[in-house]
Amino acid sequence: RAKLWREQGGGFAADQCEAVALYELKDYRGAAVRFEELASAMMEAPKGQRAQTLAQAGQAWLAADEPARARADFDAALALNGEDADLLIDRAEALAGEQRYREAIGDLDRAIALAPRRADAYIYRGSAYRSLGTLDRALADVERGLALEPDAVSGLLERGNIRRLTGNTDGARQDWRRVAQLAPNSAAAAAAKVNLDGVRSGGEGAAKDEKP
Numbered sequence: 001r002a003k004l005w006r007e008q009g010g011g012f013a014a015d016q017c018e019a020v021a022l023y024e025l026k027d028y029r030g031a032a033v034r035f036e037e038l039a040s041a042m043m044e045a046p047k048g049q050r051a052q053t054l055a056q057a058g059q060a061w062l063a064a065d066e067p068a069r070a071r072a073d074f075d076a077a078l079a080l081n082g083e084d085a086d087l088l089i090d091r092a093e094a095l096a097g098e099q100r101y102r103e104a105i106g107d108l109d110r111a112i113a114l115a116p117r118r119a120d121a122y123i124y125r126g127s128a129y130r131s132l133g134t135l136d137r138a139l140a141d142v143e144r145g146l147a148l149e150p151d152a153v154s155g156l157l158e159r160g161n162i163r164r165l166t167g168n169t170d171g172a173r174q175d176w177r178r179v180a181q182l183a184p185n186s187a188a189a190a191a192a193k194v195n196l197d198g199v200r201s202g203g204e205g206a207a208k209d210e211k212p
Contacts, residue, residue, distance in 0.1 A: 012038065012045070016053070023060055032060035036073065051080040055087055058094065067097025085115040092124055101128040119149035127158050130165070138162050153179050153188045160195065169199055 003018060019034035035057035042050045058073035074091035081087065088111040095104035108125040111118065126141030139162045146155045160175030176192035183189050 012042065015041075019056065019060075023056075023063070026063075028060045028064035029066070032057045032064060032066075032069070032073075035060060039073075039076075047080040051077040051084070051087065054080070055090060058090055062090070062094060062097070065097075067094045070094040071098065083114060085111040085118060085121070088114070089118070089121055089124060092128070096124070096128055096131070099131075101131045104128045117148055119145040119152050119155065121145075122148070123152060123155040123158055126155075126162070130158070130162055135162055135166055139166070151182055153183045153186065156182070157188045157192055160192065164195065164199070173199060 001017075003014075015034070015038045019031050019038060022028075022034060023031035035053055039050055039053040039057060042053060054073045054077035058070040058077065061067070061070035061073060071091060071094035074087055074094055078084070078087050078091065088107045092104040092107040092111070095101070095107065105125055105128050108121050108128065111121045112125070115121065122141045122145035126138045126145065129135070129138035129141060139159070142155055142159045142162060146152060146159065149155065156175045156179045160172040160179070163169070163175065164172040173196060176196050179186075179192040180189045180196075
């Protein structure tokens, strides 16, 4: 339908509709390329609109597990709109996917300065600190995120991971069970189940993360 609309003169709106449809069909690479092509063709459009389209391309690359390509699109989007907390959080996710955790923390610091009540920014920063082995800061950030959004599934999963690493196995179990209750069919619940099974079997490995 989007292709037909474009043939009938739908313009950028039809192109964007096609890209969104590809994303929903889980053709993430195809969607990302389409969003990038659209952004390149939007040179006369307002900066905010181009930045949004580049952000959609980056999100599609993240879904395709291509963090470096995602980061390139978020870099371009932030060059157009550097004071956008959503873009900074998205780029932090891409940087974390490249294991560039300190740079991710830098973006999350900026995002929190712009939007100090964004629970997800604190949770993501906590995850980055955990990846660096700075568990006290990791737990403090995740606790701040959960204070803002107590039922944040990603925060509960992450706090369980940190609690497990700091020896608080009972607390970890509580968090992972809560994840399973709140979002039983989610990727977070699957990760929580793996962690719970590992604890029951006496495994000492690192806790599993939710795949973004």
